[in-house]
Amino acid sequence: MLALSIATLLFAGMTGSIRVPLHEIPDALRQLASGEPDSLSASLLELRASRALVAFATGGALALAGLMMQALLRNPLADPYVLGVSSGASVGALLALLLSASVLMVDAAALAGAIGVAMLLYLLARRDLRSGQAAEGGASMLLLTGVIVSAMCGSIVTLMLAIAPEGRLRSMIFWLIGDLAGAPLRLVPWLILAGCLLFAMRNARNMNMVALHAENAVTLGVRVGALRKGLFFVSALLTASAVTSAGSIGFVGLIVPHACRFAFGPDHRVLIPAVALAGGAFLVLCDTLARTIVAPQQLPVGAITAMIGAPVFLYQLHRLRK
Amino acid sequence: MKMIATQHLDLSIGQRILVQNLDWSAQAGQCWSIIGRNGAGKSTLLRTLAGLQQPSAGSVHVNNRPLADWPLTELARERAFLAQSRHDAFAYTALESVLSARHPYHANRYWEGSDDHQAAMQALASMEVDDLAARDVRTLSGGERQRVAIAALLAQQTPLLLLDEPANALDLAHQVSVMGLLARLCREQGRTVVMIGHDLNLASRISTHVLLLMGDGRWQAGTNHDIMRPALLGDYLGHPIDMIEHEGRRIFIPKESSA
Numbered sequence: 001m002l003a004l005s006i007a008t009l010l011f012a013g014m015t016g017s018i019r020v021p022l023h024e025i026p027d028a029l030r031q032l033a034s035g036e037p038d039s040l041s042a043s044l045l046e047l048r049a050s051r052a053l054v055a056f057a058t059g060g061a062l063a064l065a066g067l068m069m070q071a072l073l074r075n076p077l078a079d080p081y082v083l084g085v086s087s088g089a090s091v092g093a094l095l096a097l098l099l100s101a102s103v104l105m106v107d108a109a110a111l112a113g114a115i116g117v118a119m120l121l122y123l124l125a126r127r128d129l130r131s132g133q134a135a136e137g138g139a140s141m142l143l144l145t146g147v148i149v150s151a152m153c154g155s156i157v158t159l160m161l162a163i164a165p166e167g168r169l170r171s172m173i174f175w176l177i178g179d180l181a182g183a184p185l186r187l188v189p190w191l192i193l194a195g196c197l198l199f200a201m202r203n204a205r206n207m208n209m210v211a212l213h214a215e216n217a218v219t220l221g222v223r224v225g226a227l228r229k230g231l232f233f234v235s236a237l238l239t240a241s242a243v244t245s246a247g248s249i250g251f252v253g254l255i256v257p258h259a260c261r262f263a264f265g266p267d268h269r270v271l272i273p274a275v276a277l278a279g280g281a282f283l284v285l286c287d288t289l290a291r292t293i294v295a296p297q298q299l300p301v302g303a304i305t306a307m308i309g310a311p312v313f314l315y316q317l318h319r320l321r322k
Numbered sequence: 323m324k325m326i327a328t329q330h331l332d333l334s335i336g337q338r339i340l341v342q343n344l345d346w347s348a349q350a351g352q353c354w355s356i357i358g359r360n361g362a363g364k365s366t367l368l369r370t371l372a373g374l375q376q377p378s379a380g381s382v383h384v385n386n387r388p389l390a391d392w393p394l395t396e397l398a399r400e401r402a403f404l405a406q407s408r409h410d411a412f413a414y415t416a417l418e419s420v421l422s423a424r425h426p427y428h429a430n431r432y433w434e435g436s437d438d439h440q441a442a443m444q445a446l447a448s449m450e451v452d453d454l455a456a457r458d459v460r461t462l463s464g465g466e467r468q469r470v471a472i473a474a475l476l477a478q479q480t481p482l483l484l485l486d487e488p489a490n491a492l493d494l495a496h497q498v499s500v501m502g503l504l505a506r507l508c509r510e511q512g513r514t515v516v517m518i519g520h521d522l523n524l525a526s527r528i529s530t531h532v533l534l535l536m537g538d539g540r541w542q543a544g545t546n547h548d549i550m551r552p553a554l555l556g557d558y559l560g561h562p563i564d565m566i567e568h569e570g571r572r573i574f575i576p577k578e579s580s581a
Contacts, residue, residue: 074411205425205432211412212422216405219372220478221398221426266412269432 055180055287055301056280057189058246063279064196065238066253067271071207072231073143074214079254080239082143084150088117089243090176091153094160097172107244114240117153121146122232178249178302180287192241196234197276203227204269211268249302252279255309262316323350324386325482325514326371331380333366340366342539344380348531350481353508353515355525355532359560362537364518365406365486371516372403372484384482398426401482402475406490410460416470417455420445423474445477446470448503464491472500483507485517489524501528522574526550534558
């Protein structure tokens, strides 16, 4: 009976997590529509819907990447940016912006930067990812390498901002904060999100094992080395995809996995779908606010995520403590 | 039947040779204690036996099959491993951590079945931590966490158990009861236990066999009776040891240093 009740609880937790965000999305979309005059033309609605879809894919990808990164590094403070994949994208994108390249070129440069850094990291930390040798050392080596690479990219970004001409500075900063304005709706981020979600769901149990037992998960039949490599590449891919379409939006990848963990527990089988949906919903909501708070002026969504996310998160954290 | 065996096994760390040419085997129903000084290679040996580490030379066989030839999941149904220490990063409950040991039995199922819950609760009860099932593992005391970890090991239901200092952090009563349980598993169910321990009296009471490691390549293996001698133990542990007989049991105590 106990077993059954626990199983149903878990099941209820999962269906609930899917339904809640599903219920939020039309809500967010309705807000999108109702925030404007009634005489909405179909094309306007389409524009907003497409923007919301971009936001959803981006938010879902970032949150999922954050969750995977936390499982990979066994560190609940990790986020998709901690390993510097997004910093690499920033360097690429800002360089393109500095040279006033086309939008397409900026995206391509961001993608190239992200992939470049991911490759560099992989080469540097390949041994630690593969082997179960260094007991706790493996993951922390990767983390340290990532933080250093990230710091290096950060200084290059600062350097470029310093030498950038006045006129381009604004677009560069908007890119850095993360902005969904003018982000075109593409199929690719959705395909990437769907593919990565599939990978994550298939490996949800193994992620639990690694989160619990680290290297020793090998003795329970988990191919830890292969899983780590998979998590690394998939989360890097998700981050690159998100950053390429919307700039480096902070906070989603850290806060959404945490909030979901508070709500649904640490089981990745529940968390993975929950996080992807909650991340998407959260970013759609933030983007909606970014567009409407001081309308007609538009704020970069990256500025809103932390502003809303941090208080909600802190409230939740301290309420749970009691 | 040879449950686990090593052939010409060499272990080393950096330039230092820990174990040389180890030809050793444990049969079903035997309970082995590995004894040696700090850094003598006990954990390295156990991790190598568990397949977590590669030996410098030689091979490990489980059920007469080299470790490398075992599919990981199948091997996980054959042997369980208790690590010396663990670091809990996430707020899993004690029950979830024990359920994770059922992983090798799941094949492609997404959720655990009720049989897994039964096995997990049984294991928790046998370690007297069933009342902690819903607790966050990060809030448990050291001894409670250790008992939950041992419960996970039991829930894996393997014929071969490898334990790195199972008595770690346990209070006296639980040291005795855990050791008693392990001895029973060997005696009554024919399972094989290989464990590391520092308490000579616990080891001498429950193990049928002992493997001594010197840390410079030398080793000595044999039955409890042959190996648990004060002179030999003193030699391997680097401190003179006295033995007294008490109610038919052999008690080992370190000699007072004459300095």
